[in-house]
Amino acid sequence: MNISLTGQPVSRKTPARDPSRTSTGLLPLTVRSVNLSIDGTALLKDISLTIDNNKITALMGHNGAGKSLLIRVLHGILTPQSGQVEWNGQPVEDIKVRKRQSMVFQKPVLLRRSVAANIDYVLALRKLSSKTRRDELLQIAGLSEKAKQQARSLSGGEQQRLAIARALATNPEVLLMDEPTANLDPQATSRIESLIHQASEQAIKIILVTHDLAQAQRVADDVIFLDNGNVAEHSSATTFFTQPASAAGHSYISGYLQTATEKRPL
């Protein structure tokens, strides 16, 4: 598909950007000593990490490990009690930094308007209004036929695809996703994953919170494993799924490894 996710015209001569490149202007992401507690309970404990690849990073862990909180801290919509989050040396509190990122939530929050109007809204917000660009985004999401429908009347999978298209409308350099397929059936999940791959091919850095080990194996290049508010492990996906360094990571994937290794779809 030669449709640009970043709004840049793509000619056939220009190959998709190499995902191994680390040239996104917002990278590296540096997190230093982040502490977050809510109602007196420490939920993120002295988290430090660096992400400098331009690939797909999965953020994994048990329920309550702090994945959803951490991704919000990385995006700057949740402020920790202490610590710094810097994107290429610039603090995430800087609105210019935040505007270069997009986030997709587990439950898509669509405006009560038509599908097309949801895209138009964000385009207008960034002063990028363009009918061509909107149609392009709808085509990417596979929603061209449904442009005039009420966004909230779409199926769960369609709503999430629209949310992703809307997130891409701002031409983000980083796309943060919090369990975008948690409520979806396998078919809808697979369409979302292909959108994730496409975005990544356009050199958009992806950070994805997921519960789904199979999904992580399918899409992730590296894995950050959170355990009880700590980073237990940050390694390449291959390493994590074959030889997890941490005991917690090992126990997390062990059940899965025993039952599903043979069925790995790669």
Place this chain on the structure above:
Amino acid sequence: MKSILFFIVTCSLTNAAIASQKAILVQSTTSTANSGLYEYLLPRFEEAHKTQVNVVAVGTGQAIRNASNCDADVLLVHAKSAEEKFIEEGLGVKRYDLMYNDFVLIGPENDPANIADSITAADALTGIANSSSIFASRGDNSGTHQKELGLWLEAGIDTKPHNGKWYRETGSGMGATLNTSIGMNAYTLTDRATWISFKNRGQHKVLFEGDAALFNQYGVILVSPEKCPSVNAVGGQTFIDWLTGPSGQQLIADYQLDGQQLFYPNATTD
């Protein structure tokens, strides 16, 4: 957004238009307004003097209070002592007698207190009190209410202990009190004009009338331009002169409802 601005503009224009005509504002009683007298008189005055007259009809007590706040050019009410107090306090320029009619006692047709044969109004009220028949009082410090209190005083009856029992204050205008009175089969004091123009009479009728004590005098007063600089003194005085003059007096005498004369002119020209 545009329509809102339109509303504000039209409304302020309406106000401005009326103000430029120097309309005369009259605080008056419900009895005169409900009888239709103003609908009969005002178009003729407005035609002769090209001046609009706006009438606010409330109880005499409230009319005087409103006029005391300078919210009137002319006061047209029926409670002589209160009117004279208004003049004494310097709030009004001069009081003119305008017209009169009378109060009547109305009650259920079968007349349980047997007041129809009474000689005086005080006797009639004594009859009501002795039989503990229900009496509906205005209770609103209006001209009619003040007249009623005077009659109880004359009869030597203190209604306080009976308040809420057979003596019931509605705290409302004449019309509302009549509706209540008919609803609870009560006796009530009302001015004759309101009664004649009242449509919901049910089984009630006039049971006692004709005592000189039931005389109902209307007076008209120009609000003092010294106390209230905003008063339209010229317009107000023109209106008063017209009402108390030959054409106004003749028209008051001519006004009839259901073939009955409601008001009798008695202005003294001086």
Place this chain on the structure above:
Amino acid sequence: MQDFQHSFTYAFRLVVQADATLLEIVSLSLRVSVGATLLACLIGLPLGAILATRDFPGKWLLTVITNTLMGMPPVVLGLLVYMLLSRAGPLGWLEMLYTPGAMILVQFLLVLPIVTALTRQIIEDSWQEYKEQFRSLCLSNTTTILTLLWDTRNGLLTAALAGFARAISEVGAVIIVGGNINHLTRVMTTAIALETSKGDLALALALGMILLSIALVVNALVYSARLRVT
């Protein structure tokens, strides 16, 4: 007691004959109550949205006060505005007492808490859902409020209609500041009160039916407009 059928035919005759006085009263009623409702929305919608989405000292108190004022007795408000606008009062120089402007003002004050309180509740419910998404999009406060207002428009329309219903049906406030002056400040409700006090219950009831029919037409128009926009 005059029967209802009499009132029905009475109402029907007034409407069919397009009675000039009736038209005048109806038109003033609509001008005053629609004007008051629009003004109340102009202030109340953003105010309710601010109460729902922003944190500031005194917010709790302001919310409780707004909710309480929904129950303001029209007579009391009428008296307050009368005291303000009376020539002896602080705003007497405006010469607004006993004008349609005064009636719009008093109904505006009556409707404002209703629109504000209902808007606050409606927006607050949506705000919980939208909050993170809007933060992620880096929306300014103004854009946030405008977007929320537009996205909850159906609920807000009902809030506005509730405000309009309060305005068009109240008599206590307009009769005090308007004075029920014939051809100047007489509206449907004060005309009904007047006819009731004249004992003409059939005419009063007929006017009541016409008032309800007007409210019905207004609601039908707004509702069909809403269906088109949705």
